Amino acid sequence: DGGITQSPKYLFRKEGQNVTLSCEQNLNHDAMYWYRQDPGQGLRLIYYSQIVNDFQKGDIAEGYSVSREKKESFPLTVTSAQKNPTAFYLCASKLLRRDSTNYGYTFGSGTRLTVV
Amino acid sequence: KNEVEQSPQNLTAQEGEFITINCSYSVGISALHWLQQHPGGGIVSLFMLSSGKKKHGRLIATINIQEKHSSLHITASHPRDSAVYICAGLLFGNEKLTFGTGTRLTIIP
Numbered sequence: 001d002g003g004i005t006q007s008p009k010y011l012f013r014k015e016g017q018n019v020t021l022s023c024e025q026n027l028n029h030d031a032m033y034w035y036r037q038d039p040g041q042g043l044r045l046i047y048y049s050q051i052v053n054d055f056q057k058g059d060i061a062e063g064y065s066v067s068r069e070k071k072e073s074f075p076l077t078v079t080s081a082q083k084n085p086t087a088f089y090l091c092a093s094k095l096l097r098r099d100s101t102n103y104g105y106t107f108g109s110g111t112r113l114t115v116v
Numbered sequence: 117k118n119e120v121e122q123s124p125q126n127l128t129a130q131e132g133e134f135i136t137i138n139c140s141y142s143v144g145i146s147a148l149h150w151l152q153q154h155p156g157g158g159i160v161s162l163f164m165l166s167s168g169k170k171k172h173g174r175l176i177a178t179i180n181i182q183e184k185h186s187s188l189h190i191t192a193s194h195p196r197d198s199a200v201y202i203c204a205g206l207l208f209g210n211e212k213l214t215f216g217t218g219t220r221l222t223i224i225p
Contacts, residue, residue: 031211037157042118042202042215058212088157097211102147102166105204105213109158 002027006091006108013085013115021076021111023091029106030096032074036060037088037110046089049074050096078113085115119143120205122216130224135190137219139203142184149213150177150188151202159202162188195223 004025013019023032031050035043045058049068063082068074074093078085090110095103120141129135139148147166153159163170163177165186170177174193179186190197200218207214 033213040217042120042217043204043213044215045212048212090157090159092213094211102164102206104147104149104161104164107151107159107161109156112157 004091004093004106004108006089006111008111009109011111011113013113015115016080018080019078019085019113021078021089021091021113023074023076023108025072025074025093025106027093027095027106028071029093030071031094032068033092033094033105034058034064034066034074034076035090035092037090043090046076085113088112118217119214120203120216122201122203122219124219125217126220126222128222128224129193131194133193133223135193135197135221135223137188137201137203137221139186139188139216140184141186141203141205141214143205143214144208145205145214146208146211147206148179148186149202149204149206150186151204153200153202153218155199162201164206190221193223195225198222 007022033048034046037043047066049055065077091108092105094105123138150162151159174191176189202218204213204215
C-alpha cells in the first residue's frame with residue numbers, strides 16, 4: 001500500500017546534537033512538507049519542497065535544514081541552533097494541482113522528538 | 117487572530133450523541149481538509165471539500181464558501197471517535213495548508 005513512512009516514532013537526543021528525521025513516500029507525490037506541532041497550537045510549516053533539488057522555508061525554518069535529493073525522500077535535520085526542538089514533527093505529501101483538479105494531503109504518523 | 121478558528125476547543129459527550137465541530141476561516145482557500153489525530157499522533161485526512169457536503173459512514177462534512185464556515189458532524193458517536201479533529205484550509209495559489217488548533221473530542225461510554 002502507498003503511504004508516508006516517518007521514522008523513528010520516538011527520538012531522544014542530548015542538547016547540542018543535530019538529529020535527522022526521516023520521511024519517505026511511495027505515492028509519487030510532487031510536494032513534501034514538514035510541520036511542527038506544539039501543545040495547544042496549530043501545526044506550523046517548517047520547510048516544503050515542490051520539486052526535487054528545490055525547497056522553500058516555511059514559517060518557522062530557523063534551526064532546521066532539509067534536502068530533497070530524491071522525489072520520495074525529504075529528511076529534516078534539527079540542528080543545535082533550534083532553541084526549543086522538543087516537539088512532535090509531522091511529514092506530509094501532496095500531488096500538486098493538475099488543471100482544475102485539487103488533490104488532498106497525505107500525512108505520516110509523526111516523530112516525537114525529545115531533547116534532554 | 118488565527119486564519120482558521122475552531123470551536124469548541126474541547127468537547128465531551130455521551131456515547132450516541134450527535135456531535136458538531138465548527139471551523140471558520142478568514143483567508144481565501146480552494147478547499148478545506150478535516151483531519152483526525154489520535155493519541156499516537158498520526159493524522160488521517162477524513163475529508164477534503166470545496167463546496168457542499170460529503171458523507172463517509174457516520175461522518176458528515178459541510179462547507180459554506182460564502183460564509184467561510186465548515187462543520188464536521190458525527191452521528192451516533194462512539195468512544196473510538198475520541199480524538200483531536202483539525203480543520204485546515206488549502207490556500208489559493210501556493211497549495212499550502214493553514215491549520216486550526218484542533219478540537220479535542222472525548223466520547224464517554
